[in-house]
Structures are given as structure tokens and as C-alpha cells.
Amino acid sequence: MQALIQLSIANIRSFVRDRAALFWTFAFPLIFVILFGLIFQGGSTSIKLAWVDSDSSSASAALRASFASIKEVVLTDEDLASATDQMKTGKVDAIIEIPHGYGASVAAATAAGAIPTTPATVTVVTDPTQAATGGIVQEVVAGVLGAVNQGGRPPIVSATVTTIQTQNLNIISYLVPSILGMALMQLGVFAAIPLVADREKKILKRLNATPLHRWQLVGSNVVMRLIIGIIQTLIIVAVGTALFGLQVTGSLILLGSLVVLGALAFISLGYVIASFAPTEDAANSMTSVVQFPLMFLSGTFFVIDQMPQPLQVVARFLPLTYLSDALRQVMVNGTAFSPLWFCFAVLIGWTAICFGISSRFFRWQ
């Protein structure tokens, strides 16, 4: 036990004294969070609305002009189907639909001596996960309709708000779990490099000449990376929360076990790399070869459903897809364990297979 603790401390010391490792582990993911956070925050000052006019009357044209006169609003004319598509892919923030007969209703309501009837209705479609944007849209709509309604009492036009679930979570809510997943992936995969370096420098061989057991060596390595992984998680979540209003809704225990399991899955992948990399340089290249597809095809930066079909198939085989997805579900949607069992199973299975391969093929000398 003493040996395991001392060796873990030795590993952590070596790690902390390696500036490059520190940068890649802590600064690199944070730069991603801050960069993306700022980019997408800045972009959200204008509101993109899809205008679906099923009436094509002068009244609807007048209403369109009222919306268009608001500086922050960008209108695009669409039919309902393409508007829904665009909303799902995040090209517009909301849909405003003018039903057939809107013009007639307005005309009836505003005709001299009209009897109060039910007002003409427009439909506003927003995304519930983008609460901030949805709120702004509703304010804009209320403002415009208020101006239209001013002449009449009772109101001439009212809005019903409906929602559709899009793939576009709030961008920070999407990115923080993704970047956390990416960070854990790198943390694990990079385990290959110092291990191969230690083998090349004969450190492993020298340790092998002491009574130290191999499980202690591997254990200390895993302990050190888990500690770093947890620190990474705390930092990334703290920055996301403090700077970009991220709210972690899910169970912290579930989140913690995902972080540990995710780190283990990728540490074991790192060991597989270390098993087949003859030199430190080879380990470096193999690590890059492995980490880039994981980074770009696992939904870290791009939503998987929007990728070309063949790549989507690839994504289904990548463990980071499942880690990031589960992290997102837990952090953002507060999903409980039971719907996530498959993600957990994939990560556990992956870890078991990788540890199996590396214990078979890893050379200590």
C-alpha cells in the first residue's frame, strides 16, 4: 500500500513538473470552453425567426413588416416543413406561423361595429432547452402583437406558444460535457506516452528488479490519472458555471461515476497504445492518430445526426460518443441512471476489453 501511495505521489510530482502535460490537461480544454462560450454568446444578440405565412394577406404582410422593423430580428421566409428543419439544426431560433384565415379574422375584428370574437391566432414555436432565446422571442412577439392590438379591446391577435425539442441544446450546455469528455479522453489516451517513455528509459525494468508488483505500478498510474481527471472536471464545470451560466442539473454521484468510468475506459485505451508502440515517438504518433477521430467524430464539436451517414456509423463504435452523450444527459437533462445503462455498459465493456488486450500484449522491458 505504501508503495502504491508513494508511486502515485511520484507520478503526480512528475506530471505537475511537466509544463506541457499541465497545459494539455488543464489549459487546453479550458481554452475550448472559453473560446466557444464567447463565440456563441456573442452570436446570440440577433434573433433569427422563420416566417411561415399560410395566409398571404395584407394583414399578414403588415405583421411581417412590424417584426422586420425590429433591429435584432432577422426574418427568413419558409414553409412550415423547412422552418422546422432549420429550427432543428439551429439555423433559426424560433418559428412564427400565420394561419390561413388570419387576414379575414383581423378584418372581421377591426370592422366597424364588430362583435367581439375570438382573436386571430399566430403560433410561436420555440425550443424549451434554449430558455434564454425562447424568452427573448416571446418578448419580441408580445411587443409586436401589443402594438397591433392597441386599437382594439378585446385583443385582435393572440399568440399560442408551442415548443419543439431540437438537437440544439444551449451551446454551452452542449459544449461543456463534450469538452469534459474530450479532456477525459485525452487524459486517458496520453497515459501511453509516459508509460512507453518509462519503458524506453528502462525505468519499468528497474522497478521490475524491486519487490514492487505490477499491479501496484498500474494501480498508481490509474490513481494518478483519476485524481487529475476529477480535478479537470471540477475546473471545467466551475468555469462553465461561473462564466457561461451552465447549470448542472443531474446527480453528482452519477456524474462522478461517469467521470471515473470514462477516464478508465480511455486509460485502458492508452495502455493498448502503449502495448503496441515500440518507442515514445511512436506512442506520440499513435496517440494523435487515435485521439483526433475520437475528438471529431464523437459529437464533441459536431452533432452526430448532422454528420454524413458513414461517419455516423463510425461514431456509433466510438466510446467517446457514449461518454459525451451520457455526460450531456446527466449534466444538462438530469437524466437518471436507467436510461443510460447502455452508455455505462459500453464504457465498462470497452475498459474490460482494452485492459485484457494490454495485459496480454504489454511488454515491460
Place this chain on the structure above:
Amino acid sequence: MTMIDGSTPATRPGLSATPAVRVVDVRKGYGAVRAVDGVSFDVRPGEVFGLLGPNGAGKTTTVEMLEGLRAPDSGELEVLGIDVARNPDELKQRVGVTLQTAELYPKLTVVEVLDLFRSFYKRSLPTNELIEFLDLGERKTAQTRQLSGGQRQRLAVALALVNDPEVIFLDEPTTGLDPAARRSLWDLVQKLQGQGKTILLTTHYMEEAEVLCDRLAIMDHGKILAMGTVNELVADRFKDRSVRFDEIASITDEQLTGLPGVESIKHDDGETVLYTQDVPATIGGVLALTEALGVEPGNLGIRRPTLEDLFLDLTGRALRD
């Protein structure tokens, strides 16, 4: 048992003592290469035993099998009565090891690496004592990558001593060191020998083997060619003494073999060596011959045969290459 103050009486090679290291007909091959091909030797307690031979002779493979780092294809290996193959854990508690390359945790300090290694053993010497013994006091907070070659090697020896081992394996302990660092490592080995440690070292330096080793085995191509003390080895083979001088082109071999007492001659690296049973008569003959030819025998002298001569004689090659 205290190691550092040296107060423990050294156990000199005992006549009846069981060997500290026992190697019986050990073989190890890699593919078609027979790295170790039927090697047998004993190391007595308290002895400094050397494996001398060129690179690739099988010295390191032999030592690493004794350290439990490689498994032999066949043969018996015993250290302190422990069967290496059957009980490697117990073995590792009781021996100390330096490997040929001494790079260890470049970003940890001397004290940190020592403390780390101490945690691996049931029993260990205090860090400060080790640092003092190896004269690393000034560098104890330096990271190991900042150490000089000699300091690094002393740290490697310190790591081999943390568990106060009875048997110490030193693989090429002075390779790559400058002469001063080599000297200081020799002093260290002699100090350890004074404390009664059994030491098995490998080297390809003749001088090192001559200075340090009580007994040695000469290895080449995985086999032991000769074994014994330096004197035994050299005297066994070279009953003759030799007279040497810088080569003179105008003297023929026929003239030299005709000189009194000369048994055989050898030309080596710009010198002429005459093996003789009668040194004064041979020197007189050399002087008479050179005087007659009007030349001077440069650096004329009597030479004791060395391990180098022995190796050359055994293998037909110089050890240096």
C-alpha cells in the same frame, strides 16, 4: 546490521560458505542467437566477482537472469540460497541492482527517488544515511535530470543499497563515466566490499576488472572462456614474462626469435613483445642487436602479462572493440 559505519566485520570469502550466487549450466537464446550458452559459476559470500567480456558477450543477460528480470531457457540460478525462478519476490527483497542505463524519474529529486524506492522494501536504510554514504548531499534537492553522469551513477548505486542488500549486481557500473567519476565509483565498490557485501559486476574494462575483482570470469559469445583470480588467469596461461619495446622496422622476426630465452614474439599496436623465460638474457640480446644496427629500442621494458593479453590469446581479438 549497520552498513554505513562499516563496523560490521566483513565476512571474507569463507572456505566452507555456501555460495552467495550459484549459476549452473544456464542457457538463454533469442531466436537463433545463443546469448548465454551453458554458463556455470559460483560467487562466494563477500567476494567481488566480475564478468569480463566485450559487448554482446552475454554478461548482461546472465546478470538479468540472476535479478529475476529474464527467465532462462534451462539451468539453475540461485542467489543467497533462493531459487530465482521459484521465489523472485524474496530474492528482490534481498538484492540490490543497477542496470546499464541509470536514467530514473528525471523530474524527481534525489531524495524523492530514494524515498520512493525505500517504500518498495520491507526493510530500508534511512535516506540521509544513503545520501551521505554516496556523497550526494549537495545534490539532494536536485532533480535527477540535472545530475552529472557520475552523480547519476552514484544515485543508481544508492538505489541499489536502499534495502541494505546482501548481494549487489552492478551492470557496467562505469561505462560512460569520466576517469575521475570512474575512480570514485571504484572507491565505492571497495568500500562496499569492506562491509562484507557480495558484489557481482560486469565490465568490459580490463583495468576495472583488475582493480576491483577478487575473481572473474571471461565471457565471449555466451560462454565462459576462463575463470579465476587475475593472477591465476594470467599466470596459468603465461608462464613466460615478456619484454617489450617500440617496433623497429629494420629488425626481422628471425633475428628476434634467435635472441636468448625468447619463446615467442608478438606485434601489437606498434610494439614488439617478446615472451621469454629469461628476462635479463633477452634484454641483453635486444640491446646487443639494436646497438649493432645503430638504433635505439624505444620504451624498452619488462611487461607483466595482462588480462588484455589473455583475452587476445583466448579469442584472437582485442577486448576493446
